[in-house]
Amino acid sequence: MKPGPHLPGSHAIAVPLLDVVQGNQPLRHEILEAIARVVDSGRFLHGPDCRQLEAAVADRCQVPHAVSCASGSDALLLAMMALGIGAGDEVIVPSFTFFATASCVWRVGAQPVFVDIDPVSFNLDPQLVDAAITRATRAIIPVHLFGQCATMDALNSIARRHELYVVEDAAQSIGARYRQRPAGAWGHVGCFSFYPTKNLGGMGDGGMLTTNDEALANRLRLYAAHGMEPRYYHQVVGINSRLDTIQAAVLNVKLRQLDAWNSARARNAARYDNLFVEAGLDDIVTLPKTTAQHTHVWNQYTIRVPEGRRDGLRAYLAKATIGTEVYYPVPLHLQECFASLGYQVGSLPETERAANEVLSLPIYPELTEAQQATVVQQIGRYYASALRHAA
Numbered sequence: 001m002k003p004g005p006h007l008p009g010s011h012a013i014a015v016p017l018l019d020v021v022q023g024n025q026p027l028r029h030e031i032l033e034a035i036a037r038v039v040d041s042g043r044f045l046h047g048p049d050c051r052q053l054e055a056a057v058a059d060r061c062q063v064p065h066a067v068s069c070a071s072g073s074d075a076l077l078l079a080m081m082a083l084g085i086g087a088g089d090e091v092i093v094p095s096f097t098f099f100a101t102a103s104c105v106w107r108v109g110a111q112p113v114f115v116d117i118d119p120v121s122f123n124l125d126p127q128l129v130d131a132a133i134t135r136a137t138r139a140i141i142p143v144h145l146f147g148q149c150a151t152m153d154a155l156n157s158i159a160r161r162h163e164l165y166v167v168e169d170a171a172q173s174i175g176a177r178y179r180q181r182p183a184g185a186w187g188h189v190g191c192f193s194f195y196p197t198k199n200l201g202g203m204g205d206g207g208m209l210t211t212n213d214e215a216l217a218n219r220l221r222l223y224a225a226h227g228m229e230p231r232y233y234h235q236v237v238g239i240n241s242r243l244d245t246i247q248a249a250v251l252n253v254k255l256r257q258l259d260a261w262n263s264a265r266a267r268n269a270a271r272y273d274n275l276f277v278e279a280g281l282d283d284i285v286t287l288p289k290t291t292a293q294h295t296h297v298w299n300q301y302t303i304r305v306p307e308g309r310r311d312g313l314r315a316y317l318a319k320a321t322i323g324t325e326v327y328y329p330v331p332l333h334l335q336e337c338f339a340s341l342g343y344q345v346g347s348l349p350e351t352e353r354a355a356n357e358v359l360s361l362p363i364y365p366e367l368t369e370a371q372q373a374t375v376v377q378q379i380g381r382y383y384a385s386a387l388r389h390a391a
């Protein structure tokens with residue numbers, strides 16, 4: 001029997017959320033050669049590969065200094081340590097972000113102060129940041145969520161007025177710009193991650209710090225090396241946070257493709273926009289928005305699914321072999337580990353609404369138009385059947 005149009009399997013174009021194997025495939029030979037070079041060199045930490053990556057990231061971010069470290073989470077922690085943030089200090093952070101944005105504050109003994117987001121961009125709302133500043137506030141950590149910069153001119157002017165440090169969490173936004181200035185060049189420190197799902201992903205963990213300030217760059221390096229300078233003399237208590245040379249070698253190969261990958265992500269975002277409009281679904285789900293001032297690098301294409309339908313849609317898409325993810329289902333201010341900070345359900349209404357509505361769709365560079373059409377078609381089918389059941 002030939003499968004008819006209504007039989008399961010007839011639309012089974014699988015669409016994974018991300019396909020890192022496919023992404024690395026064209027570079028496989030070059031990557032293996034780079035790894036082999038490191039193996040043969042016997043130099044597995046620091047060395048020329050790390051220096052080369054630092055120089056390349058600094059160059060792209062238009063800053064004079066970049067310092068490699070073991071992860072994006074460590075980058076954030078090192079920033080807190082090197083800026084001398086600690087007990088009695090408050091640091092303003094979004095709650096709608098990955099855990100590491102706030103855990104770095106907690107780990108140095110300071111208090112994260114969670115501030116609500118702008119519902120359109122999902123990034124910190126500068127007006128609410130202003131209102132959250134107290135005499136104990138020392139820093140703001142804006143996150144450039146999903147690949148789009150926070151409103152950095154407004155945040156920087158608030159920070160200047162109150163003499164606060166600005167630490168950018170640019171983990172999802174390498175290559176992004178706002179008003180032509182790159183992510184990582186706005187604050188006192190920029191923090192990047194090379195976790196495999198980021199736009200520049202390694203084959204393991206990795207991170208990078210950027211800064212305009214040479215003295216601060218030296219402090220970051222010192223804290224990343226146990227505070228040790230010279231050897232076996234410890235000026236401060238740091239941590240051990242090094243980027244593996246193998247990761248640096250892989251990332252140097254991959255970095256050459258970053259612009260092409262970011263462009264492909266932007267093309268895919270525009271295709272989704274068109275497909276949703278053509279299907280008449282752009283009024284039913286809310287599409288992500290950007291502005292002419294932003295160069296969005298689309299680490300995620302995140303729609304809003306209102307009226308309690310998000311989890312139903314996600315399950316429907318999973319059955320149709322379409323991968324999606326919820327970034328992030330539980331806001332940080334409602335996490336068990338931060339209960340002692342005293343936040344309640346209702347403390348940050350836009351963050352909580354976003355956590356209930358967001359759904360990130362596959363957006364990786366190699367995604368085909370046919371796969372994207374399938375994603376949008378299946379979302380249309382979900383709504384057609386959901387509305388039929390409601391009638």
Ligand SMILES: *Cc1c(COP(=O)(O)O)cnc(C)c1O
Pocket residue numbers: 071072073074097098100101143169171172192193194195205206207
């Ligand atoms: C990935 C990520 C981090 C942490 O990076 P790791 O390299 O995984 O430690 C921090 N903040 C944000 C917003 C992230 O997306």
